[in-house]
Amino acid sequence: MHIPLDRQQDVPLYLQIEEALRRAILSGVFVDGDKLPSTRTLAAELAVSRLTVDNAYAELASKGFLRQRRGSGAYVLHPGTLPAQPQPTSDASFPAERFTTLTSRLDGYPDTPLPDNIINFAAGVGSPRVFPxxxxxxxxxxxxxxxxxxxxxxxxxxxxxxxxxxxxxxxxxxxxxxxxxxxxxxxxxxxxxxxxxxxxxxxxxxxxxxxxxxxxxxxxxxxxxxxxxxxxxxxxxxxxxxxxxxxxxxxxxxxxxxxxxxxxxxxxxxxxxxxxxxxxxxxxxxxxxxxxxxxxxxxxxxxxxxxxxxxxxxxxxxxxxxxxxxxxxxxxxxxxxxxxxxxxxxxxxxxxxxxxxxxxxxxxxxxxxxxRYDKQLRRAGRIYRQHRDAMITALQQHLPHGCHFETPEGGLFIWLTLPAAVDNEALMPVAWRHGVTFARGECFYAREQHGAHGLRLNFAANTPPLIEEGIARLCRAINEVIAAK
Amino acid sequence: MHIPLDRQQDVPLYLQIEEALRRAILSGVFVDGDKLPSTRTLAAELAVSRLTVDNAYAELASKGFLRQRRGSGAYVLHPGTLPAQPQPTSDASFPAERFTTLTSRLDGYPDTPLPDNIINFAAGVGSPRVFPxxxxxxxxxxxxxxxxxxxxxxxxxxxxxxxxxxxxxxxxxxxxxxxxxxxxxxxxxxxxxxxxxxxxxxxxxxxxxxxxxxxxxxxxxxxxxxxxxxxxxxxxxxxxxxxxxxxxxxxxxxxxxxxxxxxxxxxxxxxxxxxxxxxxxxxxxxxxxxxxxxxxxxxxxxxxxxxxxxxxxxxxxxxxxxxxxxxxxxxxxxxxxxxxxxxxxxxxxxxxxxxxxxxxxxxxxxxxxxxRYDKQLRRAGRIYRQHRDAMITALQQHLPHGCHFETPEGGLFIWLTLPAAVDNEALMPVAWRHGVTFARGECFYAREQHGAHGLRLNFAANTPPLIEEGIARLCRAINEVIAAK
Incomplete structure (x- = not known):
């Protein structure tokens, strides 16, 4: 493998190697599942230490371009490949005692990192992946x-x-x-x-x-x-x-x-x-x-x-x-x-x-x-439109009777209204157990109780497969609450 | 001249060349006054376009590492070499009409860039050169x-x-x-x-x-x-x-x-x-x-x-x-x-x-x-101490009778008090004409007139030669105002 290294550069060698490999993956030189050379082999080829190659691989793995299997080697993960979807665990108990602040209700989770198995529709921002x-x-x-x-x-x-x-x-x-x-x-x-x-x-x-x-x-x-x-x-x-x-x-x-x-x-x-x-x-x-x-x-x-x-x-x-x-x-x-x-x-x-x-x-x-602003706007628009459409399709497919939503022509959010029999107070813990969270409507009302049946769903920040899975979970949760009434 | 270039790198070639030359200058490979190869020669040696070398030289010149003489070539300016000192011009008229805001009196100049020939003791910050x-x-x-x-x-x-x-x-x-x-x-x-x-x-x-x-x-x-x-x-x-x-x-x-x-x-x-x-x-x-x-x-x-x-x-x-x-x-x-x-x-x-x-x-x-924080603190302390001492020495040498100042043990500022016969209102335009400016004491008093005889002088932001020249100018200005009374 030829990787040009510049030892005079400010950029550390492991980052130079990481970048060269990343470009090779992105340009299709390597495809999903390809095995990379062992760190020993590549280190010898490039006349660098094994540690340097180790660091480069670790970097690639942390960015999601590589899966490292102990004792077996490093395999390319093409970015088109979806990450394993978070699975709801049956024991995901809702940390009610931590959902006391406005922020936690707005963010959809308390001030701790969100557990891996929860799909998050609460975000107020777009997707960092869209940014160049x-x-x-x-x-x-x-x-x-x-x-x-x-x-x-x-x-x-x-x-x-x-x-x-x-x-x-x-x-x-x-x-x-x-x-x-x-x-x-x-x-x-x-x-x-x-x-x-x-x-x-x-x-x-x-x-x-x-x-x-x-x-x-x-x-x-x-x-x-x-x-x-x-x-x-x-x-x-x-x-x-x-x-x-x-x-x-x-x-x-x-x-x-x-x-x-x-x-x-x-x-x-x-x-x-x-x-x-x-x-x-x-x-x-x-x-x-x-x-x-x-x-x-x-x-x-x-x-x-x-x-x-x-x-x-x-x-x-x-x-x-x-x-x-x-x-x-x-x-x-x-x-x-x-x-x-x-x-x-x-x-x-x-x-x-x-x-x-x-x-x-x-x-x-x-x-x-x-x-670049226009280009970026077009790019963001193209991607977010797909995300919005994925959420709408999923909602049309799964949404229980009595709920409704409007189709926005832009932005980041879809507003969902629950039937009178279901409110956020009841829904949120059940949704959490199903592995999904959202921004509670109460946060957006001067008189909070008026928002008890509204949910803000961010479609921009997640990928379509996650959106589909998350909406399916949310709708199962709504059905469960309806059934329990 | 050997300059290793990496054409795969993100960093443009001209910046790679600029950096290599800068390192060579800083490490003493080139000394003050050395003539660099012509752009044509270097471009041929490195197999890049002349424009690339031109850009690298322009970059070096803008950073003060090079003096380019039209028709004669590029000469190394070692950073130890002082830039030409700003010369007071006899026609530097004081733009009184622009000194109406608190900010202008605090900054020592109106909202336009400070003219090149004015030495600035008004800054509220340290020297960017001290920062790594x-x-x-x-x-x-x-x-x-x-x-x-x-x-x-x-x-x-x-x-x-x-x-x-x-x-x-x-x-x-x-x-x-x-x-x-x-x-x-x-x-x-x-x-x-x-x-x-x-x-x-x-x-x-x-x-x-x-x-x-x-x-x-x-x-x-x-x-x-x-x-x-x-x-x-x-x-x-x-x-x-x-x-x-x-x-x-x-x-x-x-x-x-x-x-x-x-x-x-x-x-x-x-x-x-x-x-x-x-x-x-x-x-x-x-x-x-x-x-x-x-x-x-x-x-x-x-x-x-x-x-x-x-x-x-x-x-x-x-x-x-x-x-x-x-x-x-x-x-x-x-x-x-x-x-x-x-x-x-x-x-x-x-x-x-x-x-x-x-x-x-x-x-x-x-x-x-x-x-790095401690290292940076020691480095800043060492440099600023020299700047402070340079200002004190200059003040001791030039300061007219009736003025006084205190020696600070740290920080960025020396506070100068004028004799009763001289106030900032009279001094500032004269100082400006002599090519120096400062932060007016009035800005630091709740009742502004109480600060009419105080000046805040920043010693940190300028180099010792500029400090010495600036203080000499300031003292000439004070003497001129005293003499005019």
């Missing part, structure tokens, strides 16, 4: 090699200007005319919402939210002692006809909404309601906060105009993130605001946490500018 | 290669546990017994202070600070409408004898102090005063926030016991950072707190910004655990 890690790694490396000194400094308070400019251009291309000066980089979109709440609201102020809504927004508002007033929603989003009375009665400062691929419901607000919402808010002089956390992850249907794009300057604050489509660990989100409000939020950001990581911002800018 | 970028880059690369999937996830809300554990061990070794469970990772130490202020204080609460104090803490407190009550300080820190009356009169919730290498004065609070402060705060039931942003950057004298180390549980919150000794762009700071307070702050952090960059935390943990 290799490409991003190369870019990060190149930023480190070429601009280390600048990338290692504080950078600008409002964010790395070229990245703000890039974001402005992407948003403009998506129909939201935006200038770099209106973009403020934050440590994730939660941070953007937090800065807005802190700088524009006071304890005791009122905010209107659609119900259900993003659990962590509710948590943030509660912690800052903001009064939360809810508007019901249906499959076309917020029921805006309730707004006039609520605006009149509660005199809110802000309306918080997720018009696209809503968290947790996956719904999109209809165009007519968007227009009505804007008109009502403008008439009442109330600010809108548009949370567009996965607005560009659309799999079918037509794009709806953003609230911000249709509003007067200063009327709509816009928040989004790279975490969902790219990587959670970037911790880079952003907000778009106008002059006065922008200055006020930027001043707070400055004293709150100075700057966001300059290194990550520069890498992100290099990654995003060179046409 | 190469080592850190390798570690980041290795984290990306080996743990990409985990490093790219959200990670834990309170921070990556091994890093919290490492920090606990470092603090314990420094005399502050700390368990991982007491460490909360934040997006820099400013963020740590911000989370504490937000979760433990209310608008209208009172905080006692020593005067002068950290400008950004004042900004944060003001923005959250906290009443600020000041205690004067002298070269042994806060004048604690004023505390009883102030505690009685203002019933503060918190005392904020920087006991080690204070920002902006560089002072350390004496041991006796530390004990008195603790006793008084405990008696009054007032919380202490100990900001130890560069506590371990000591160049001489003996280490003083931390406030937190001597206090009862729950009495002192402790905040520090990696930004000053390592890199600002990490945006990783931390706080140490006990049970109830910890939970309260952690809840806020969760809804404020979820997690801090998992990738950077993992890299930092890998960097810090393997004995």
């Amino acid at each position: 890690q290799e490409e991003f790694r190369k870019i990060l490396l190149s930023v480190l090699s070429r601009h280390a000194e600048e990338a290692f400094g504080y950078g600008e308070y409002c964010g790395y200007y070229p990245l703000r400019d890039t974001l402005g251009r992407i948003l403009t291309a998506q129909g939201i005319p935006t200038h770099a000066e209106q973009v403020l980089i934050t440590n994730g979109s939660q941070h953007a919402i937090s800065l807005i709440v802190q700088s524009l609201l006071e304890p005791g102020d009122t905010v209107i939210v659609e119900e259900p809504t993003y659990a962590e927004a509710l948590g943030l508002l509660r912690l800052h002692r903001i009064n939360i007033v809810t508007v019901p929603s249906d499959r076309h989003g917020m029921l805006v006809e309730h707004l006039p009375a609520l605006l009149e009665k509660h005199r809110p400062k802000l309306i918080y909404t997720i018009p696209n691929f809503h968290n947790p419901t996956g719904r999109c607000m209809s165009e007519a309601r968007r227009r009505r919402l804007l008109a009502l808010a403008q008439h009442a002089g109330v600010l809108i906060l548009e949370d567009d956390f996965v607005g560009d992850l659309r799999y079918n249907g037509k794009q709806l105009p953003s609230l911000r794009a249709q509003a007067a300057p200063g009327a709509v604050l816009y928040v989004s993130t790279f975490s969902k489509m790219l990587l959670p660990s970037m911790r880079i989100g952003y907000l778009v605001a106008d002059s006065e409000q922008y200055q006020q939020i930027a001043r707070l950001k400055h004293v709150d946490s100075f700057t966001s990581s300059n290194l990550i911002q520069r890498a992100l800018d290099a990654f995003v500018t060179i046409g | 970028q190469e080592e850190f880059r390798k570690i980041l690369l290795s984290v990306l290669s080996r743990h990409a999937e985990e490093a790219f996830g959200y990670g834990e809300y309170c921070g990556y546990y091994p890093l919290r554990d490492t920090l606990g061990r470092i603090l314990t070794a420094q005399g502050i017994p700390t368990h991982a469970e007491q460490v909360l990772i934040t997006n820099g130490s400013q963020h740590a202070i911000s989370l504490i202020v937000q979760s433990l204080l209310e608008p209208g609460d009172t905080v006692i600070v020593e005067e002068p104090t950290y400008a950004e803490a004042l900004g944060l407190l003001r923005l959250h409408r906290i009443n600020i009550v000041t205690v004067p300080s002298d070269r042994h820190g806060m004048l604690v004898e004023h505390l009883p009356a102030l505690l009685e009169k203002h019933r503060p919730k918190l005392i904020y102090t920087i006991p080690n290498f204070h920002n902006p004065t560089g002072r350390c609070m004496s041991e006796a005063r530390r004990r008195r402060l603790l006793a008084l705060a405990q008696h009054a039931g007032v919380l202490i926030l100990e900001d130890d942003f560069v506590g371990d950057l000591r160049y001489n004298g003996k280490q003083l016991p931390s406030l937190r180390a001597q206090a009862a549980p729950g009495a002192v919150l402790y905040v520090s950072t990696f930004s000053k000794m390592l890199l600002p762009s990490m945006r990783i700071g931390y706080l140490v707190a006990d049970s109830e307070q910890y939970q309260q702050i952690a809840r806020l952090k969760h809804v404020d910004s979820f997690t801090s960059s998992n990738l950077i935390q993992r890299a930092l943990d890998a960097f810090v655990t393997i004995g």
Whole structure:
């Protein structure tokens, strides 16, 4: 086997070997089940120590490209090969005593690692496998090699200007005319919402939210002692006809909404309601906060105009993130605001946490500018669409009578409604025993009990075979609870 | 010239060539003034394109290892060789209209890049040159290669546990017994202070600070409408004898102090005063926030016991950072707190910004655990001590009668006091014309005018020759202002 090694390189030899083998597997030089040379043979061939080859193989195995059998050797696992599916064990007892916090109910499991045999539909993020890690790694490396000194400094308070400019251009291309000066980089979109709440609201102020809504927004508002007033929603989003009375009665400062691929419901607000919402808010002089956390992850249907794009300057604050489509660990989100409000939020950001990581911002800018954002969007859309369709097919096949769900046109989530006879309190331990978990609807309601029959299912983060198995388990669990009534 | 190139590698060829040449220069294979082969010759030798060699040379030049003379070739610049000193230009007019914000007065220049000919003593950070970028880059690369999937996830809300554990061990070794469970990772130490202020204080609460104090803490407190009550300080820190009356009169919730290498004065609070402060705060039931942003950057004298180390549980919150000794762009700071307070702050952090960059935390943990922290601390200490001594020598040589300064035993700053006849308002434009800038004392005082005769000079961020030249310029400027009176 020929593997070119560079002993002058920074990269350790075992990683050079690992990479060469990984490329060979990915390009089809090796196929599933092929036996690799013994570590002794390969070490001799490459004139390296056996330990080096051992480490390379261990690395490959940890990445799932290799199965090592003691005494028998190392066998290629092609990434197309599915990992063994987690099997439900009959003794998986539900750790009820650990499910006491909001987080555990939202995450679908307590603060410990999730047991291997549980399929997790609770995640709030996409799949790390969709992210082009290799490409991003190369870019990060190149930023480190070429601009280390600048990338290692504080950078600008409002964010790395070229990245703000890039974001402005992407948003403009998506129909939201935006200038770099209106973009403020934050440590994730939660941070953007937090800065807005802190700088524009006071304890005791009122905010209107659609119900259900993003659990962590509710948590943030509660912690800052903001009064939360809810508007019901249906499959076309917020029921805006309730707004006039609520605006009149509660005199809110802000309306918080997720018009696209809503968290947790996956719904999109209809165009007519968007227009009505804007008109009502403008008439009442109330600010809108548009949370567009996965607005560009659309799999079918037509794009709806953003609230911000249709509003007067200063009327709509816009928040989004790279975490969902790219990587959670970037911790880079952003907000778009106008002059006065922008200055006020930027001043707070400055004293709150100075700057966001300059290194990550520069890498992100290099990654995003060179046409990769669109490519990545298409790639993520293609994969997540398959995941969504797999979940819908499985739900259609297995879902008990009395349950229903809506088909989202994008995003990460499907919202499932249980029949009146079944609630999350009863379902969750049974589902756990069957080997599946989910985000409980209660987390998304200001009055928690209103969410007792709703489940948020993440279809993006799992592969289709796991989705199918997980939905089958979930439906068996629902049937078991129904039967026990 | 033999340069081994690996065409299978991720690293572009020009960077491989650049690195090989850089190593040759650093290891003394080439010395200052050596002429490198022409791009044509080297390209032929290495069987690469001329453009590749051009790029490698450009990279070396941008890093200061090479001087390229048009038509004459490329000459090695040994890093020991000083760059040409910025020359004051007679037409450097002071852009007064841009110096309107607090930030510009603190940063010593408006929001534009600082002109090349101005020597900057205003920085709040150390020198990026002191940071082992190469080592850190390798570690980041290795984290990306080996743990990409985990490093790219959200990670834990309170921070990556091994890093919290490492920090606990470092603090314990420094005399502050700390368990991982007491460490909360934040997006820099400013963020740590911000989370504490937000979760433990209310608008209208009172905080006692020593005067002068950290400008950004004042900004944060003001923005959250906290009443600020000041205690004067002298070269042994806060004048604690004023505390009883102030505690009685203002019933503060918190005392904020920087006991080690204070920002902006560089002072350390004496041991006796530390004990008195603790006793008084405990008696009054007032919380202490100990900001130890560069506590371990000591160049001489003996280490003083931390406030937190001597206090009862729950009495002192402790905040520090990696930004000053390592890199600002990490945006990783931390706080140490006990049970109830910890939970309260952690809840806020969760809804404020979820997690801090998992990738950077993992890299930092890998960097810090393997004995590098102490090595880096010694290295930074050795270099910064030289910088401090260079500034002191220059001040002793040039400082006009009536000015005085104190010699700090560590940290980043020297505090200079002007004679009564000279204030910053008059000095700054003249200093700018002479080619030097500084952080104006007003930024560090609750009542700004009290700082009109103080200057914060950063000795860490510049090299000794620049420090010497900069101080000479500053002193000429002071003399010019005195003469004009």
